[in-house]
Amino acid sequence: MTSPTLSPPSLTADHHQPPSVRVEQLSLRYGRKVAFANVDAQFRAGQITALIGPSGCGKTSFLSCLNRLHELTPKAQLFGQVYLNDCDTATIPLTPLRRQVGMLFQKPNPFPLSIYRNLAFPLKEHGICDRTHIHHIIETTLTDVGLWTEVKDRLKAPALSLSGGQQQRLCLARALALKPQVLLMDEPCSALDPLSSEVIEDLIVRLKGTYTILVVTHNLGQASRIADDVAFFWVQHDVGQLIEFGSAQEIFTHPQDPLTAAYVSGRRG
Numbered sequence: 001m002t003s004p005t006l007s008p009p010s011l012t013a014d015h016h017q018p019p020s021v022r023v024e025q026l027s028l029r030y031g032r033k034v035a036f037a038n039v040d041a042q043f044r045a046g047q048i049t050a051l052i053g054p055s056g057c058g059k060t061s062f063l064s065c066l067n068r069l070h071e072l073t074p075k076a077q078l079f080g081q082v083y084l085n086d087c088d089t090a091t092i093p094l095t096p097l098r099r100q101v102g103m104l105f106q107k108p109n110p111f112p113l114s115i116y117r118n119l120a121f122p123l124k125e126h127g128i129c130d131r132t133h134i135h136h137i138i139e140t141t142l143t144d145v146g147l148w149t150e151v152k153d154r155l156k157a158p159a160l161s162l163s164g165g166q167q168q169r170l171c172l173a174r175a176l177a178l179k180p181q182v183l184l185m186d187e188p189c190s191a192l193d194p195l196s197s198e199v200i201e202d203l204i205v206r207l208k209g210t211y212t213i214l215v216v217t218h219n220l221g222q223a224s225r226i227a228d229d230v231a232f233f234w235v236q237h238d239v240g241q242l243i244e245f246g247s248a249q250e251i252f253t254h255p256q257d258p259l260t261a262a263y264v265s266g267r268r269g
C-alpha cells in the first residue's frame with residue numbers, strides 16, 4: 001500500500017521539548033500609533049494557539065515582536081518582555097533567535113531562486129555547508145511537507161514556477177529546515193485555494209507537539225479545528241487589546257467576555 005502524500009513520516013526537530021512563549025506587559029507603538037498595549041499571556045509549549053480578532057487589532061504586530069521582526073520597522077518601539085521558557089528574548093542575539101522562532105507569512109514568499117537553493121541558501125547562511133548534510137535536510141523537510149515526490153525531479157526549477165500552495169509548503173519547509181522550536185504563522189492559508197489551504201492546515205496540526213505554534217487567522221472555522229488555545233484581540237480606544245485568552249473549547253462555546261461572544265458568533269467584527 002502506498003502512503004498518502006500527506007502522511008509525512010517525521011516533522012521532527014532536533015530538540016526534545018519546544019518552549020512555552022510568555023509575554024509580560026507587552027506593548028508596541030509605531031511612532032504615536034499604539035498597535036497593541038499591555039498584553040500578558042502564556043502560549044503553551046507544543047500547542048497551537050490561534051490569534052483571532054478584527055482587522056487592525058494588532059495580531060500581526062504582536063506576532064512580529066516574538067522574533068523581533070518589528071525591529072525592521074524603524075519607528076517601532078517595544079515595551080515589556082517576551083520569554084522563551086524563562087529566557088528573555090531581548091538577551092538572545094538576533095540570528096539564533098530568528099532560527100529558534102521561525103515564521104510563515106500570509107503570501108508565500110519563496111526567494112527568486114531554484115527550489116533547491118530556497119532551502120540550501122538559508123542553511124548556508126546559518127553555517128551548514130556540508131553538501132551531503134544539506135541534501136539530507138532538503139529531502140527530509142520537503143518530504144515532511146509532502147512536496148518531495150512533486151519536486152524531486154525538478155529541484156533546479158525556479159521556486160516561483162510552483163503553484164501558490166506548493167510555494168507555501170516550500171516556505172514551510174524552509175522554516176522547518178532551520179530546526180526552529182517556535183513557529184509563527186500569519187494567516188498562512190488566506191492566499192490559498194481551499195484545497196491547498198486544507199493541506200497547510202493538516203500540516204500545521206501534524207507539527208503540534210514538536211513546535212510551539214502561534215497562528216493568526218481570520219477563519220474562525222479553522223481556528224476551532226486546529227487550535228488548542230485562542231487569544232482574542234479587539235480594538236478599544238484605537239489600541240489593540242487582548243480581551244480574552246482560553247482554550248478553544250472555552251472561547252468558542254463559553255466565552256467570558258461579551259465582545260468575544262459577539263465576535264465568535266459573527267455578530268461583531
Ligand SMILES: Nc1ncnc2c1ncn2[C@@H]1O[C@H](COP(=O)(O)OP(=O)(O)OP(=O)(O)O)[C@@H](O)[C@H]1O
Binds near residue numbers: 033034035054061062
Ligand atoms: N508600520 C506601521 N506603521 C504605522 N502603523 C502601523 C504599522 N503597521 C501596522 N500599523 C498599525 O497598527 C495597527 C495594528 O496593525 P496590525 O497589522 O498588527 O493588525 P492586524 O490585527 O494584524 O490586522 P489584519 O488582520 O488586517 O492583518 C493598525 O492600526 C495598523 O494600521
